[in-house]
Amino acid sequence: MSVSAEKLLNKIQSQWLEWIKDRVHFNPINDHDMQVLTEFSDYFGDGILFNIIENENHTLTLTDKGYTCWNMEMNGIDLNKKATTRNNLFKWYLKSFNFIENNNVIQKDNVKFEDLSQSILDFIQLLLRISDLGATNRANTRGIFFDDVKKYFNNDKEVFYFTTNNIALGKTKQQYTFEYNFTPELGVNKLTKLYNTLSKNTMEAIIGIYSDTIDYLADNYRDSSFNVLINGLTDNSKQFAEGLEEHNIQVIDFQDKELVNKILGKTA
Known part of the structure; x- marks a missing residue:
């Protein structure tokens, strides 16, 4: 890599890190629980947020504490209705980012400190993807709309x-x-x-x-x-x-x- 290319790369990386830092804020809840507030907005205009919890084995758990599924439900969207396009996409997104959903709580367990930065970025991307299920492509949305109507009536x-x-x-x-x-x-x-x-x-x-x-x-x-x-x-x-x-x-x-x-x- 040339000197000029390396300088450009360093500048891009520095700008990226500064940009992310300005949009992610940490708020301590207690000695072992940290809330992460971001300036990224979901489909409904709400800020993306989640928590980082320190475990006894000194690993970390990233969790939304059930907020995402609850917020979608409050907006008439059921992520966990089986055999629907939305549920299939939801499960695929979770698998893609190596997260799980249990009793409507989305989380990733046993995260090491050295992997935390990547996991935070992954979680933000995942929650944005899930939020966008409120506005998927037309073919999928049609199927989702029909499912929502059926459930409502x-x-x-x-x-x-x-x-x-x-x-x-x-x-x-x-x-x-x-x-x-x-x-x-x-x-x-x-x-x-x-x-x-x-x-x-x-x-x-x-x-x-x-x-x-x-x-x-x-x-x-x-x-x-x-x-x-x-x-x-x-x-x-x-x-x-x-x-x-x-x-x-x-x-x-x-x-x-x-x-x-x-x-x-x-x-x-």
């Missing part, structure tokens, strides 16, 4: 009365599946399709389905309505929601649970 069957995978036959002889048909009261049918995002193309496709199935729904479902459950409305997608509502298609933001309960629940 199944957990409160005193409020939501429904059947799933209802088929409607269009005038074009095309079959369409409505993921849910909510019956909040006798004789009322709120057929509902699920979409992770709402765009111009999606809006046009939904209007096409509505036009194709409107006669079938009127003939086969008493007092029926066409509803769309969306995984969050953005400022940009609200215009498309308005376009759907002009065609008597009810758009419901799944993130607005009060609205979901009001429109689809038995009190609706």
